[in-house]
Amino acid sequence: MSAVHDFLATYVLAMLRFLPTVLLVPLSPLRWAPGLVRIALLMLLAWLGTTLMPAPVSLQGAAAWVSAICGELLIGTAFGLAIMLPNAALHTAGWVLDVQAGSSAGVLFNPGTQNDTQAVFGTALMLVATALFFLLDLHLQLYRMLAVSLQLVPLGRGGVQLQWDGLAGMLGQSFLLGFSVVLPVILGLLLVDVGVAYATRSMPQANVYFLVLPLKLLAAVGLLMATLPFVPTLFARLFRDAYTRVPSLLGG
Known part of the structure; x- marks a missing residue:
């Protein structure tokens, strides 16, 4: 009975370590998957993580359980931030691109979307990012790192602390690399x-903004298509940089 109890304890702690990267990350490529699929994936990863442990975890007392649970959730949160912050940077960059291109003004012509503003370029960028996340095998690299973490920091160890300087470094570098994906488009639209500002000064009686809006949209689409060959390299660099900063979050 003790062996079964230790196995279940190891399995639960493994689920807690994988939980933030599979279920709790709002800006993640896995958010498109149904909840049942993500739950099944979490259970499978937890079982595989349990088999990697040389021996089951044996915890005695409530204090040991609380420390172990907090430690596993913190480690999982560090890996969750490694995929959430790059996606948040891409989402913000796409929103800035929508504002710069003028596509966010679509709510002026479609009153039905006043309470649900659609980001055209932002949504397209996130869909491309989701496809690249799996095409570049970045999900496999993430799960390999989680498997390695089971050996470097065994389940139930506890005592892990989040390093705020590491978090600040990941946050700043993620948004810097995220904006580099759309920076050529933003500079072109600038x-x-x-030119629009000069035309407005020359013809103050004309509503130049709405006259030039289709031109800005075409320019944004053209510039975005021109930068597509460089997007996979920048995207892979964005996520791999976040992955390499995970140990600094945990004081490694």
Whole structure:
């Protein structure tokens, strides 16, 4: 009976370590998957993680359980941040691109979307990012790192602390690399805005903004298509940089 209890304790702790990266991350490529699929994936990963442990975890007392649970959730949260922050950076960059291109003004022409603003370029960028996440095998690299963490920091060890300087470094670098994906498009649209400003000064009686809006949209689409060959490299660099910063979050 003790062996069964230790196995279940190891399995539960493994689930807690994988939980943030599979279920609790709001900005994640896995958010498109149904909940039942993610739960099944979590259970499978927890079982595989349990088999990697040389011996089952044996915890005695409530204090040991609380420390182990908090430690596993903290380690899982560090890996969850490694996929949430890059996606948040891409989402923010896409929102800035929508504002710069003027596609966010679509709510002025479609009153039905006043309470549900659609980000055209932001949504497209997130869909491309989701496809690249699996095509570049970044999900496999993430789960390999989680498997390695089971050997470096065994289940139930506890005593893990989040390093705020590591979090700040991951946050800043993720948003810097995220904006580098759309930076050529934003700079190109800035030049278009400069021309629009000059036209507005020359023809103050004309509503230049709405006249140039289709031109800005076409320019944004053209510039985004021109930068697509470089997106996979920048995207892989964005996530791999976040992966390499996970140990710094945990004081490693």
